[in-house]
Amino acid sequence: MPFVNIKLTREQRPITPEQKAALIKGVTDLLVEIVKRGPKTTVVVIDEIDTDNYGIGGETVTVLRGRGH
Numbered sequence: 001m002p003f004v005n006i007k008l009t010r011e012q013r014p015i016t017p018e019q020k021a022a023l024i025k026g027v028t029d030l031l032v033e034i035v036k037r038g039p040k041t042t043v044v045v046i047d048e049i050d051t052d053n054y055g056i057g058g059e060t061v062t063v064l065r066g067r068g069h
Helices: 015-034 059-064
Strands: 003-009 043-050
Touching: 003 015, 015 043
Parallel strands: 003 043
Antiparallel strands: none
C-alpha cells in the first residue's frame, strides 16, 4: 500500500481545501500510473506545519522570515 506524507508550511495564505484535494488526486493518480497500485490502496496525508514548529540554522522559520530570509 503506497503511503505518501506531504508536509507543507502553514503560511499567511493557507492552502485551500480545493488545492489539498487536487494534491491528493494528483499524487494518487501518479502512484497508480507509476507503481501500478489501485487508488483504493493509496493513502495521501497532508500535514501543515506552523513556521514556529521547525527551524533552520538554530532559529525558527518564523524568526528567519521576519528578518526577510
